[in-house]
Amino acid sequence: MRKIQTLAVLFLLTISASALIAFPVRAQTAPVIFTVGWGAAPMDTLNPTAVTLYDGGAYVIMHLIYDTLVRADVNGDPIPDLAQSWSYSNSTTVTLNLVHNATWHDGQPFTADDVVYTVNTYLAHSEFPIMRLYVQNVQSIAAMDNYTVQISLKTPDATFISELLPAMYIIPKHIWQNVSNFTSYTNSNPVGTGPFKFTSWGGVNTYVQLDANKNYFLGAPHIDQLVVRYFTSYNSMALALQSGEIDYAGPLFPPALAQSLSSTNNVQVITRPDQRYYYFCFNGYFNGTGNPALRDPKVRLALSHAVNNTALNEVVWNGTYATPQNTVIPLTFAKWVNPNIQAYDFNLTEAAQILDNAGYKPGSDGIRVSPKGVRLSFKIEVPSDYSEEYRAAQMISGWWKQIGVEAKAQITDTGTLGNEVSAWQHDTFIWVWSVGEIVGPDYFLSMFKSTEAQPNPNGGLSDSGFMNATYDQLFSQQQQATDPAQRQQIIWQMQQIVHDNAVYIPLYDPFAAQGYRSDKFTGIPGGTLPPLNQYASNNLFLSVTPVSAMNQTTMATSQSNSTTVATQGVSSDTLAAIAAVIIVVIAAAAVLLKRRKSGPEKVQ
């Protein structure tokens, strides 16, 4: 009897609970919301002076809120932003004419005062991790009138306009002049001049909400709101894109997942060149503890001829999601890439010949020995963060074996490998260089400077130990070469030196694979985006347009937008089921407890 009673109670509870919970929450909303799923580093700070470029999490969002004086176009050439034009009166003095119609998000007008304030603030704070780097070469700045500023540089600088200014956010004086401690300032409501206004941030690892800036001086975005949601798993992000929970997903889908996404209805996969490249490094440092045979350029050259980066690309990147690369500057920076440099011929006979001629004869076990008696036996290390490159290391080891060189492929913890490299203990490894604090060829060329090749703590970026006086000279020349054609020639020459000395074997330049809902939005540019705007940028989200809006105007060639995607709202059945489970559990516990209490009380 009791059982039936209990069951009945439970049943009633379940029904009432589901009725309660299942009632509708869906409301029709007018604003066009573009939801971006983001699989890379999440937003980490709202304070632009504190941006560390730590995987660029904050950078992506900051670039939507704040403008820079100059932007870069797809070729990396400077185009107007807050500065509508600029001119050098001599090699170290540049005058910038500012736009007249830009306003801060709080309605205040943007003037030359803001630019002067920004540059002086960055100059005064050596503790700013990134922003100060863009003004390092600035001597002084002055406002000529409300919309003109003049900047004096310490030395002629080819990178100032084209590479430094496109990354330097302009901040409003009327807000920041009241800030006393810049490091601890949270800037909880950032005000910029950019195409999107900050609305809210859910905290680390959550989301950022932005509203379109309808007064944006370069034209308002075509969407009303932008939501950036951070995902930790590309698998779940792919599902969210398929179900329509997000409209855009990026920045770097793994090849296999991109492949499967591209066969999904209404999802368009785009690939763009990424600003990084994979390379194979030899430790040629004169005083390291790695295998000393690698200090001989002939050995490095021979080994380079025994690596086929096209074949590696096929295996590791499916041949589709990366391009083999021949030199040390990512292909995005096309005009700086020396087109005359070809990959080292993959030719095992030639490789063996070079070693034979240099006196590296096979020992009793078939492994070559240097004239000084050093066995050609190396470690090929792969940092754990890029463990998929282990297959490449294994293949290289296989090729080398055929020319009498022993190589052991192994995965090493990224931090440990970093330590080994700074102490010059490594033989060879595969790793990645990606775009640095300065967007341009500079950074990718800087790691071959002699001054970078020192043991820590005085050392820097060098992992090859390459030192070459001519190269060093050319490096400073290119920095000061204000004529782009001349600078290009110097940079090409520098790449040739690196190539001739077989310092690195450049491997490949991967694409960033991203996806979006083509049934809902259009206007998302494929192909190359400007440097710095590679992943997501004001450029990218400025042109995004809802498909329905396009239909209303002209676009007859629309994709089917009749297929509405079943999402967001949960069916009431599901809700009822959930509610039921919870209620049943609670009720069951309650009933059981009650039974205990009401039981006969004696027996001791």
Add this chain to the structure above:
Amino acid sequence: MNVAYVARKLASLVVTIFLVLTFNFYLFRVLPGNPFALLFRGAGLSANAVRGLSAQFGLDQPLWIQYVIYLRNTLTGNLGLSFQTRAPVTDLIIPALINTAILLSVASVISIVIGILIGMLAAWKRGSKFDVGASATTLVLYSMPTFWLGLVLMVVGVIYFGLPVAGMRSFTGVTPGTLGEVVDLGQHMVLPLLTLVLGLVGQYVLVMKGALLDVFTQDFMITARAKGISSQKLLWDHGFKNAVLPMVALVALNLGLSIGGAVQTETVFSWPGMGLLIYRAILARDYPILQGAFLVVTLAVIIANFAADILYPFLDPRVGES
């Protein structure tokens, strides 16, 4: 209750906490790699910029000075600044703790209640089809890789039930501050909750069943049965009461651990709790966050255990007497 017993437990609590603090410091100093050196590649910082950051975080100081600073700061509730965000670690941990608590508290309660019930029933009907079936099922679920189970549930939940994929909230169709917001949160919780409960329930079932079976073989149970006590009373007052001790230990341990979030579940479902915070911090080698998170988790485990120790004498008066 015995005062000496409590004092003894309290003393060991303090010593443990000090050891944990020291170990926590040491652990992150012996880990290889200067976290900032990785910025060379991850963020392309110059050597100068990296040196500046290292100095800012005191990493250029001798180890013992770093240790003294660390102890002083920790004792005053200052867990340092995150390498990544340069925000106070406490500001990052507190919201993550709240999000984790929302998810894990519900998951724990559900799995404990279900686990106890199934475990008791399985023990009571030992060898029956129910026992074999329940034990096998929960064991299989328990040993299933969480991320895989989560992904499978996600695919099913999203495609067949239209549940949201990840995160804690929707951005359309929900008015803030209404019942709808709570329902929306509930919808986002369903899949991670299910994943957690399925994974957690197994150990409760097995421990409950084992403990109860143990009790059933005791002499007093036979005596009680011989006295003609009803099955129900036998199960609850004689069986459950005596079998509850190992359960309390397990629950205390799990509650403590759950403060650390469920790294895999939170990662799959992008649930912004402690597990996700820890996961991201590991990727970025953000040692201050990890150090802070580990400290909070170990403290939670230690305190939960302490609570269990204090609770024992009430559940079993024999415990605090010796």
